[in-house]
Amino acid sequence: MIWNAQRQFRINTQDSSPLHPRVVIDAVRQLCSELIIVVGDDPISREAQYNATLLFQIFLRSKLATKRVLRDYRLSKEALEWVVGSILADFRSSVVHPGEMCGVLAAQSIGEPATQMTLNTFHNTGIGAKNVTLGVPRLNEILNVGKNIKTPSNIINLKIRNDQREATNVITKIEFIKLGDITLRTEIHYDPDPRTTVVAEDTELVAFAAEFLNVDLVDFNPEDLSPWVLRIILDEKFIGPRIEQDPNFSLADIADKITEHFGNGVHVIYSDNNSTNGYVLRVRILMNDEGRAGGAEGAEDDQNAGGNEDHELLRRMQRNLLEDLHLFGVPGIKKVYLSKNKKAVRWNDAVGFEQCEEWVLETDGSNLAEVMTFPQVDHTTTTSNDLVEMFQVLGIEGARACLFNELRNVL
Structure with missing residues (x-):
C-alpha cells in the first residue's frame, strides 16, 4: 500500500516530507480506534476487542511509526490519508462474520498447495547424509500430530555460535x-x-x-x-x-x-x-x-x-x-550434523543489524529435554520437529510455535 501511495501521489523520496509528526500520530491513533471486531461497551467486550486487535495494532504502529513515515516513506498528507483509508477498508472486508465456515477455508488454504505439489522439499539442502521426511508424508505427520514420527530431529543452537571448535566439542558430548x-x-x-x-x-x-x-x-x-x-x-x-x-x-x-x-x-x-x-x-x-x-x-x-x-x-x-x-552422549541422539547458517542476522551496537555466520547442530533422533541441560546449548532457541515432544517439554505454546514452523517448512 505504501508503494502504491508513493507512485499514485508521485512522492519523491529525495524530498523531505511536509507532514508534522503530530499528524502521523493522530492518524495512526484514529485508525486503531476504528478497528472494531467485538462490538460492545461492557468490560468483557472491551477486553475481547483489545485482545483481538492487539497484534495488528502493534504491527501498524511499527510500520507507520513517525520516523519511518517521515524519513523513509516521505509521505504527504494526502498519501497518508489514502494509506490509512485503504488499511481500514481492507480490515473491515477481511473480518469473518458469525457463522462463516472458517474451518473449510483453512482446509482449502492447506489443501491447495499440497495438491498442487508446491511443497517446499529442499529446505535441508547441504546435509545430504541426514534422513528427513518431506512432502506429503511429513504434512500428514504434522496434521495428525503423530507420536512416532519417522525422522525425529533437534535443531540445536549454541550460546557461542561463531566458534566451530566449540560446536565440534558439543557434538562429542551429545552424540550417542x-x-x-x-x-x-x-x-x-x-x-x-x-x-x-x-x-x-x-x-x-x-x-x-x-x-x-x-x-x-x-x-x-x-x-x-x-x-x-x-x-x-x-x-x-x-x-x-x-x-x-x-x-x-x-x-x-x-x-x-x-x-x-x-x-x-x-x-x-x-x-x-x-x-x-x-x-x-x-x-x-x-x-x-x-x-x-x-x-x-x-x-x-x-x-x-x-x-x-x-x-x-x-x-x-x-x-x-x-x-x-x-x-x-544423549540417549536417542543417533547422529549430530554440523551446518553453517550464512544468513544469520545479529545486532551490533556500532553498525546496527549485520549479517554473520553461525554454526548450527542438527540431529538424527531427538531428546530435547536432556539436550537443553547442556550449559553450551542455548535452550531459548533449541527446538524439536516432534510436536508431542515439544508439548511435553515446553507446553502448549511451544507445541503451537513448532506447528507453525513445521508447516512453513513444508508448505
Whole structure:
C-alpha cells in the first residue's frame, strides 16, 4: 500500500516530507480506534476487542511509526490519508462474520498447495547424509500430530555460535556412542596366567598395568580370575581425537563403565593414553567359590576345566557390551550434523543489524529435554520437529510455535 501511495501521489523520496509528526500520530491513533471486531461497551467486550486487535495494532504502529513515515516513506498528507483509508477498508472486508465456515477455508488454504505439489522439499539442502521426511508424508505427520514420527530431529543452537571448535566439542558430548560404535574387533583367548600373557601384542600392556595403574597382578591368585580373556580393540580414529579434545579422558573411564555394567563381576585392564600399540581392553570374569571348586575337580585338562562355560559366558558378555553399553552422549541422539547458517542476522551496537555466520547442530533422533541441560546449548532457541515432544517439554505454546514452523517448512 505504501508503494502504491508513493507512485499514485508521485512522492519523491529525495524530498523531505511536509507532514508534522503530530499528524502521523493522530492518524495512526484514529485508525486503531476504528478497528472494531467485538462490538460492545461492557468490560468483557472491551477486553475481547483489545485482545483481538492487539497484534495488528502493534504491527501498524511499527510500520507507520513517525520516523519511518517521515524519513523513509516521505509521505504527504494526502498519501497518508489514502494509506490509512485503504488499511481500514481492507480490515473491515477481511473480518469473518458469525457463522462463516472458517474451518473449510483453512482446509482449502492447506489443501491447495499440497495438491498442487508446491511443497517446499529442499529446505535441508547441504546435509545430504541426514534422513528427513518431506512432502506429503511429513504434512500428514504434522496434521495428525503423530507420536512416532519417522525422522525425529533437534535443531540445536549454541550460546557461542561463531566458534566451530566449540560446536565440534558439543557434538562429542551429545552424540550417542555405544561400545560397539568404537570397537574395531574383539578376540577371546585362553590366557590362564593373569600375571603374564600369551598374546604378544599385550605384553607391554600387562607390564604397564602392574607398574603404573596400581593393578597388583603378582599377588593375584590365578584361580580368582577366569583363564579366558576377552580382548577388545578400540578404534584409534575415535579415541585419539577424544583424548585431544578432553585431556581428562582416558580408557579408565570405559573400563569403569564395563565394571559397573557387570556389577563388579569382571576385572579390566586397559592401555595408556600414550600407547603406540593401539587401544586395548582386557576383560576377565571374576570367579566365585563354586567356579574355583569346579575348576579344581577338572584339573586334568586345564583349558577345558578353565571352562568352556567361561568361554560361552564371555561370548554372551561380548554381545551385551557391544550392543548395550552406553559410553557417551544423549540417549536417542543417533547422529549430530554440523551446518553453517550464512544468513544469520545479529545486532551490533556500532553498525546496527549485520549479517554473520553461525554454526548450527542438527540431529538424527531427538531428546530435547536432556539436550537443553547442556550449559553450551542455548535452550531459548533449541527446538524439536516432534510436536508431542515439544508439548511435553515446553507446553502448549511451544507445541503451537513448532506447528507453525513445521508447516512453513513444508508448505
